[in-house]
Amino acid sequence: MSDPTDAPEPTGPAHPANGLDDVVHQRVRLGILTIAHEARRVEFGYLRTQLELTGGNLSQHLGVLETAGLIEVEKGYAGRRARTWVTLTQAGHTALAEEIARLKLLISRVETPGGQ
Template identity: 40%
Template sequence: MDKQEFNPAALDEVIHGKLRLAIMAYLSAVSEASFTEVKARTEASDGNLSVHMRKLEEAGYIEVGKTFVGRRPRTTLKLTANGRKAWIAYLDQLRQLTGS
């Protein structure tokens, strides 16, 4: 990787929020996760997780699916191709910051 000067303005503000960062990190390691699973992993409330999921979805970083299992609704989340690219770019920026 080229040694470039770190530019804090280049950090993706959509990802940089604490909960959105946790969501992106978790989803980058799995193919898909349920709302309940992400909620447990991030220790978020239903409402807070929903708000941050929506921001990531609006940015095109995650895909939210809604299905039913029996009569129970099931919400799933997964990274989109653009979300994975944005995640990798975000990690590259952090590496530049740390000099890694």
């Protein structure tokens, strides 16, 4: 099972902060991607509880990710109750892995003496 938090650090001369994607480099949206990656498919209610958001706020973040093609939102029913499911797209998996790798690189540059 792959874990984006175990992703290798990218190499190259460019500073890792230059490659940060504004869509992903945001606490809530990174949280959504992480949970969706780990869970394979996650329900709106679980995301709202874990990320401590209002429904409207979460919807806005989901809209940003969906527009960027990083997630798919599926609406349906479980019994009589309406449900919204979120699934990561392939682009979402890639974006998450790259973000995690860049975060690790940023941290290592800050922590390594002379690595600024």
